[in-house]
Amino acid sequence: MILSHIVAIDQxxxxxxxxxxxxSIPEDMKHFRETTKGKIMIMGRKTYDSLGKPLPGRYHIVISRQPLKSELPIVKYVSSLDEAIKAAQSLVSEWPKEVFIIGGAEIYKQSLSQTDRIYVSKIxxxxDADTFYPxxxxNEFDLEKKIQYETSPRFSFQLYCRKN
Ligand SMILES: NC(=O)c1ccc[n+]([C@@H]2O[C@H](COP(=O)([O-])OP(=O)(O)OC[C@H]3O[C@@H](n4cnc5c(N)ncnc54)[C@H](OP(=O)(O)O)[C@@H]3O)[C@@H](O)[C@H]2O)c1
Known part of the structure; x- marks a missing residue:
């Protein structure tokens, strides 16, 4: 399994x-949709709530300390990051082997040391943010790809892969 962060950060x-x-920069949203389409996504409960509803065609593993249950076949609540990673591992025979951690700050921080790739949109x-990427x-990563977008504001999409 490949564990990847996908995140948009400001300066x-x-x-x-x-x-x-x-x-919400449309080009960045499009990039998020295309990158995560058909994939397993791991997220904190607050990020899941902020989505409003599950995103079609993706499997959602949601981390919470509350005893939450989902009726939906594409949403599973778990009680820790370890449990989330185990749940993803048990699903990768049916889903692509790259699994995306989509936030938020708490989950990015807890999973950073295990992350193989970081897909970052640098805005x-x-x-005036209240939540930050760690x-x-x-130096632990190689920059594999960079695409500059002349949007307003400008952003660049960058892909980093952990050095062996
Ligand atoms: N720019 C981006 O790319 C991006 C991406 C994602 C999110 N965001 C933003 O990030 C913010 C949300 O981030 P956040 O850090 O506040 O929240 P979060 O990481 O999405 O979720 C935090 C919640 O996850 C659960 N949790 C965290 N660690 C846990 C653990 N070890 N064991 C069990 N449960 C655990 C808890 O849920 P319970 O309270 O239910 O116990 C906790 O309240 C929002 O503003 C969102 O829009 C931005």
Missing amino acids: KNGIGKNNNLLI EKTF DVNW
């Missing part, structure tokens, strides 16, 4: 405010 690592995204602006030692 100060901000990722959210009031349990919402800082900004060239600073927002500091990454980028």
Whole structure:
């Protein structure tokens, strides 16, 4: 299994405010949809709530300390990151082997040391954020891909892979 983060950060690592995204840039949203389509996604309960509803064609593993249950076949609640990773491992025979951690800050932080790849959209602006992506030692990763988007604000999509 390959464990990947996918995240959009501002110039100060901000990722959210009031349990919402800082900004929704259509090109970045499209990139998120295309990258996670048909994949298993792991997320914290707050990020799941912020989605409003499950995203079609993806399997949602939601981490919570509450004893939550889902009636939906594509949503599973688990009580820890370890349990989330085990649940994903048990599903990878039926799903693609790359599993996406889609946030939020708590789950990014707890899973960073186990992450093989980071798909990061770096937004060239600073927002009044209340939630932040953890500091990454980028020396542990190779930059495999970078695409600059001349949107407003500008952003660049970057793919980092952990060095062997
Ligand atoms: N820019 C981006 O790419 C991006 C991506 C995702 C999210 N976001 C933003 O990030 C913010 C949400 O992030 P967040 O850090 O506040 O919340 P989060 O990580 O999405 O969820 C936190 C919740 O996860 C559960 N949890 C965390 N650690 C756990 C553990 N070890 N064991 C069991 N349960 C655990 C708890 O749920 P319970 O309270 O139910 O126990 C906790 O309240 C929002 O603003 C969102 O829009 C941004």
